Amino acid sequence: MSKNAVISIDIGGTNTKIGIVDFDGTIINQTVISTTDYPDINIFVDTVINEISLLNKGNKNILKGIGIGAPNGNIYSGSIEFAPNLIWKGIIPLAKMFTEKTKLLSVLTNDANAATIGEMKFGAAKNIKNFIFITLGTGVGSGIVVDGKLVYGHDGLAGEIGHVIVFPDGRECGCGRKGCLEMYASVRGICITMKELMQKYNQPKLLPLNFNSKDIFLLAEKGNKIAIEAFKITGEILGLAIANSVAYTSPSDIFMFGGLAHAWEFLYPSTIDSFNNNLLKIYKNKIEIKKSELKDSDAAILGGAAIIIDKLSE
């Protein structure tokens, strides 16, 4: 029997994942193509549509709409806007392009927002009306949910907690400013912290050149004190930043997702300590900080599915 489903597209700088997902969040079928193989956006769109046909051979599923997660995706315009890490420059009206070619309702937002709605529809935030979702990946992304709705703001670009300045005159950030949370509590951030500690303790060869956060994690697992300290410092800054975040929208829960969240056992203790120490008294003992329940491999596809299912149910 044919089943109602949606298409989910997760666009990354390197790869694009395409999936068919039913309304309960089961991924029926999925595939991956290389984003960088398609510098012409029109050929990219045609290729994705072709892949969708292959995934849905014999029209087994009745496709109801398309949800797209992409860096710098703007829900209001349905466009990718000046994404530094994508091959397509300027403004790409991708939702409109997909709708024109498929006649299906298409919605586009940024990847962190999509994952946030994924957590709300299919993950740990199912019955939670006020929460913050934070992705600790190469950078730091976030989605803020108030009263059961994702906050988009007047221009569709709300929820950039990674670019809140935690240390005025701190580390230089790729955004051109200094001291952003992203420069401390991301994969990139902890690597800088680790380098500083290796210098401080005069152990420049503790890790190979171009090490990444996983190398720090493996060292920490072996009990290395410097690696453990790198996580501790990262957690202290993260805890302060999320304590500050609470003062804006007063969430009941904060979810952590992405690469660094996997090292939760090393990150968690100092994050929680710092969070509690820096939290305003009126918010104390009310807020849970948890790991996301979305699997890394599924989150992007589920996020895209969630935003279109959300839109279809409006």
Next chain:
Amino acid sequence: MSKNAVISIDIGGTNTKIGIVDFDGTIINQTVISTTDYPDINIFVDTVINEISLLNKGNKNILKGIGIGAPNGNIYSGSIEFAPNLIWKGIIPLAKMFTEKTKLLSVLTNDANAATIGEMKFGAAKNIKNFIFITLGTGVGSGIVVDGKLVYGHDGLAGEIGHVIVFPDGRECGCGRKGCLEMYASVRGICITMKELMQKYNQPKLLPLNFNSKDIFLLAEKGNKIAIEAFKITGEILGLAIANSVAYTSPSDIFMFGGLAHAWEFLYPSTIDSFNNNLLKIYKNKIEIKKSELKDSDAAILGGAAIIIDKLSE
């Protein structure tokens, strides 16, 4: 002819204002009583109700509800919760008490939230769906509006921008933590900054002991460089803090209200410079920073009226 109207009650540590306001935001009649004269909350409520009868002699207006603004007021519970500056300690279920004695729908929230809704209903934010309202008074309060609704959060206590930590390990705040915005960008904050500057420039007698922000303002108006610098430093910190705030809810407008906002000519230039310098690129040239259009003397009464009118229209 009798007219529909609401009762507004603004409770402060020293005085309580009581007003009758029509649905267009015209204050029909108002009075003030001394809060501290009524350590017994029951006698306070009875007195307020008596004052309302006097204000509404001959039942000239048809009273539809009661809106109350109070420090530490929680909209969900209708209670004042542990307000350090009020004579009543613990939890005071004030909305319920007024409803029981008057049979009128009563709503209570904190003063900054009430003023925010006042700005939205009767002031400069009339058609604005996403904005932040900041009160620069003795402390710093705020209200955050997303999609036309004030953000209350899961517990009713959202919007405490004054207690966002801008300088980790900065000035000690009354809340028990360090480096809160309130310790820099409030009347209290600028006085500390001024004291530091007077010491730095070896002019300890430039202002009398126990000077306040108005004294700094009067000095600045005379062209005194130290006073002007105090405003400049305050604006720089305020600008950074509001630039950070934008990354949460992406508002189109930010409104400034209260004591310090009156010195806008001295505060504005460095606030705007710092705001622009610290704003993430994607938000640039989109956001207006303005003075509130509410008169100080009316804001509290209009705020209380606005929250009950808002509730009645649900």
